[in-house]
Amino acid sequence: MVLLSFDIEEFDMPFEYGRDISFADQISISREGTIAILDILDKLRVKATFFCTVTFAENIPDLIKRITESGHELASHGYYHSDFKPEHLLQSKLKLEELSGKEVIGYRMARMMPVDEKEIEKAGYSYNTSINPTFLPGRYNNLQVSRTYFNKENVLQIPASVTPLIRFPLFWLSFHNLPLGIYKALVKWTYKKDRYLNVYFHPWEFTDLDNFERFGFPGYVTKNTGLKMIERMEDFIAWMKSKNYPFGTFQEFLKTIKK
Template sequence: MMSSVINALSVDIEDWFQVGAFESTLDRADWPSFEHRVERNTDAVLAMFDDAGAKGTFFTLAWVAERYPALIRRIVAAGHELASHGYDHQRVFTLSAEAFRADLRKSRRLLEDAGGVAVTGYRAPSFSIDQQTPWAHAVLAEEGYAYSSSVAPVRHDHYGWAGSPRFGWRPVDGSGLLELPVTTARLAGRTLAAGGGGFFRMLPYEFSRWAVRQVNAEGHPAVLYFHPWEIDPGQPRVPNAPLRSKVRHYANLSAMEGKLRRLLRDFRWGRVDALVEGMTA
């Protein structure tokens, strides 16, 4: 039987060349010259959500919104939440507090201009709010964001804030800002990454289904994410990227759409802002 818990499925809107795995291989200055596939892939994601009758949150790079405003309007028209993923995928711990504030303001302006709706949610590129950025949540609160979904409470070589709360928490005293981490599961005393992305793509579907059921049984909604490029097995290859980056980025691309359709069918899904509103009511 399907759980009555409404979970949050989110989409990090970025193109295949904008990912953390290739940030040391591909120069941002070259981005305009690469083949852009984000619009067609996001439209495919929108169709998938529509087929399932599900709503979600689209954490979108303002770099994309600046170039494809009609895509942003389609996201909003379909009833999904438009939220910020920053401007051009710079990790928060590479920025100063003031540079982060400037990025937040620029991104929100571009997203709101394109979508015609208020943007109140934020997700840091590569979940880069962690112990290195003790000021980041305060800046988000000062800028009027209602929530952040920027922490992965795991230990990982690419990102993570091990030991941080697994479920929604308030990182700034006296502020209404809620941090809603991506989902983790517990097994044999260990916290396991189970929030989507490469873990969802590469591990058996049964693991993700078990993890969502576990957190739902504990009375919490799951927060999962994926990227439009993950359903695009025909995307260009980056031949000079490190082997580990290639494995992380390209493994199981052809299986991803089918797994997502199962996920959409097996659980109930809604927007992150609706989930946050329910938690703060």
């Protein structure tokens, strides 16, 4: 099963590169990208999971409705994207359920940072997908963590997909920077081994980021964004469908594991 997911959040990434951006712009850019994502999913008739912060959800009620009414899953990405307290785990779950009218059973920590699994269980989540089981200098060193799903503290852990053996990460930056044919080959290798794929992206990737003065992003972040990203994602999804890889939400994936 292909677990395609999107971390939809207030677009605060320019702060990491020494740029200021208004809250209104944070919301509008992520909103634009979320609409582009939903249009792609509608066009190609696939389901995905949206990990959403409460801050963003409160500002896009129409898109939250569209996400749930289209059969996608809404999960928690925290209360805020740049601030975390343990109490936010439960608070974000309850608020997203209130806003959507749907049960929220999954969590992904902002920026895939570590989170206490006991706190995840206490907040009532069934699964956590906050682990990138690879080594990225200055960001992750999770080579000791299982590459595929496992249980911890009564919560199913579903790490982001990395390739067998060398643990090459298949996350959003790889998708932007590798030739698409090579990325597809790595996906094919990983899917054949694991029988599922867990890859994630963000709405701002589907917008025009080629303004260095405004955002401060290096070329490896902006490469193949905007319209190129839309075309690339449509190509990638269509390719996976041609391989008869089934798409599903994390909720649906959990049901297959429990059988």
